[in-house]
Amino acid sequence: xxxxxxxxxxxLESAAQSVSLSTSEKNAGRATLQSSMRAxxxxxxxxxxxxxxxxWLRPSLALLIVFAVTGGIASASEASLPGSPLYPVKxxxxxxxxxxxxxxxxxxxxxxxxxxHRRLEEFAQVSSAPGAVEETTxxxxxxxxxxxxxDATESIRxxxxxxxxxxxxxxxxxxxxxxxxxxxxLDRLDVAQNETAEEGNDxxxxxxxxxxxxxxxxxxxxxxxxxxxxxxxxxxxxxxADEFEExxxxxxxxxxxxAASLDVxxxxxxxxxxxxxxxxxxxxxxxxxxxxxxxxxxxxxxxNDKLNRLSIIVEADSELGTDLIQEDESTD
Amino acid sequence: MLGEAAFIEAYxxxxxxxxxxxxxxxxxxxxxxxxxxxxxxxxxxxLQSGKEVKNLxxxxxxxxxxxxxxxxxxxKQQSLDLLKxxxxxxxxxxxxxxxxxxxxxxxxxxxxxxxxPKSREAIVLRYMSGLPVSEIAExxxxxxxxxxxxxxxxxxxxxxxxxxx
Numbered sequence: 001x002x003x004x005x006x007x008x009x010x011x012l013e014s015a016a017q018s019v020s021l022s023t024s025e026k027n028a029g030r031a032t033l034q035s036s037m038r039a040x041x042x043x044x045x046x047x048x049x050x051x052x053x054x055x056w057l058r059p060s061l062a063l064l065i066v067f068a069v070t071g072g073i074a075s076a077s078e079a080s081l082p083g084s085p086l087y088p089v090k091x092x093x094x095x096x097x098x099x100x101x102x103x104x105x106x107x108x109x110x111x112x113x114x115x116x117h118r119r120l121e122e123f124a125q126v127s128s129a130p131g132a133v134e135e136t137t138x139x140x141x142x143x144x145x146x147x148x149x150x151d152a153t154e155s156i157r158x159x160x161x162x163x164x165x166x167x168x169x170x171x172x173x174x175x176x177x178x179x180x181x182x183x184x185x186l187d188r189l190d191v192a193q194n195e196t197a198e199e200g201n202d203x204x205x206x207x208x209x210x211x212x213x214x215x216x217x218x219x220x221x222x223x224x225x226x227x228x229x230x231x232x233x234x235x236x237x238x239x240x241a242d243e244f245e246e247x248x249x250x251x252x253x254x255x256x257x258x259a260a261s262l263d264v265x266x267x268x269x270x271x272x273x274x275x276x277x278x279x280x281x282x283x284x285x286x287x288x289x290x291x292x293x294x295x296x297x298x299x300x301x302x303x304n305d306k307l308n309r310l311s312i313i314v315e316a317d318s319e320l321g322t323d324l325i326q327e328d329e330s331t332d
Numbered sequence: 333m334l335g336e337a338a339f340i341e342a343y344x345x346x347x348x349x350x351x352x353x354x355x356x357x358x359x360x361x362x363x364x365x366x367x368x369x370x371x372x373x374x375x376x377x378x379l380q381s382g383k384e385v386k387n388l389x390x391x392x393x394x395x396x397x398x399x400x401x402x403x404x405x406x407x408k409q410q411s412l413d414l415l416k417x418x419x420x421x422x423x424x425x426x427x428x429x430x431x432x433x434x435x436x437x438x439x440x441x442x443x444x445x446x447x448x449p450k451s452r453e454a455i456v457l458r459y460m461s462g463l464p465v466s467e468i469a470e471x472x473x474x475x476x477x478x479x480x481x482x483x484x485x486x487x488x489x490x491x492x493x494x495x496x497x
Contacts, residue, residue, distance in 0.1 A: 005487045008496055009459060012444070015437040016460035019352045021365070026347055029369055033343055036373050037336055160398045161374050162383075220401040229473065 081122055082137045105158040109171045112152035119145045120182040123203050142202035149210045166236035169221040176214040177305040181312045183211055233293035240300035247307040254314045277306045334379055343372055349461040350396050356456045357400040371396040390471050443493045451486035458483055
C-alpha cells in the first residue's frame, strides 16, 4: 500500500500467524464438518409431495391438515386456557403442525413469536382471574415461553446468516416489542391487583431475562445491517410500508372493537400514540426521499413496533378488564 | 452446486483465516473454533438448499461476521483485561517463534485491538486474513477508496504506537 509501511505490514502478517489452528484442531474441525455434511445430506432429501406444493398454499395446507386430523376440536381449542381439556390439543397438536409447516426461517421465527405471544396472553388471563396462578401452570407456561423465544431467536439468526439482515432485524424488533409490552402488561396487572412483584414466578423471570437478550440480539443485528445492500433496504422499506398500512388498519379496528371498554382518557392516550406514530412515519418518508435508507428502515421499524405494542395493549386492556392504558404507555 | 470434496478443500484453504477473523471479534480461542465450525456448517447447509454463492470466501466471512456478532450479544463480550489474565493473548499452541517475537506479536495484536472497530475490521481483513481491498470493500459495503484510506490511517496509528521508523 505504502512503502513506508512495509515493515509494519510484515509484522502484522507475522503476528496473524500466531493466531492459527493447530494441525490437530484443523483435522478435528474437518472431521466434524464432514460428519455434519453427511448428516445434512441425509436430512435434506426433499419430500416429493412437498416439492409440488406451492409456497403460498402451505399455510392453508397446514390448516387443512389440522382440520382433517382434529376437526372442529382444533378451532375450538384455539381460545382454550391452561387447565382446560382442549388446551393440550392447542399446544400439542394444532401448534406443532403449524410449526412443522413453516418452511422459511422468517416464517418459523414469526410463528414462534406468535406462540410466545399466546403463552403470554394465556398467563395474563390466568393471572387476572381471582386466586393465585397454580405453580404447575406457571412452570409449564414459563418452559413453553422460553422454548418459543429460543426457537424464534435461532430462526432470526438463521435469517441473518442467509444474508437477510433487514428481515432478521425486523423480526428481532417484533420479538423485542412483544416481550416489552407484555412486561408492561404483567407489571400493571400486579399493580392493578395490588400484588407485590412475584419474585418466585417462573414466567416473569423468563420474560425479564428474554427481554434483555432480545434487546442484545436486535443491537447485534443493527451492527450487521452495515453489510446490507441498497436493494435490500429498498425491498425492506417497501415491506415495512405495507406492514405499516396493515398495522394501522388493525389498530383502528382494534380500537373500534374495544371502544366500549376504553374510557375517554384511554381513547385520548391511544390517539396521542397514533399521532406520534404518524410523526415517525413522516420522518421515515423524508429519510427515504433523501436516500438515507438505513434511517428510513429504522424509523419504519420503530413505527411498526409502536403500533404492535399499542394493538396488544388495547386488546389486553379490553380482554382482561383492567385499565392497562396509562400515560406512559410507550415503554421506549 | 459446490460438491462435498470442493467444500472440504475450501475448508482447508479458509479455516485458519475464518478462525482468525472470529478470534479478533471474540478474543476467545475456544469460542472462535466453535464459530469457525458453525460458519462452515451453516454455509454448507445454505449451499445444500440449492442457493448459489458467487464468492465463497466473501460469503464465509459474512456468515462468520453474523455468527460472531450474534454470539457476542448472547455471551457478552469478554473484556481484553480478563482475557489477558486468564488465557494470555497468544492463542497458538504450536509456537515456532522465539519468545521475543511472540512478545512482539502480543503487543502488535493488542494495538490492533485498540483500534476503533471499523479500522480494526479493515486491518484484520487485510493483513490477518489476506483479503484484497476490493473484496473488503464489497464485504463491508464501502468503496475501495474508503477502505484504502481507512487502512492507511490505521497503519499510521499502528506504526506510531510500535515506534517504527
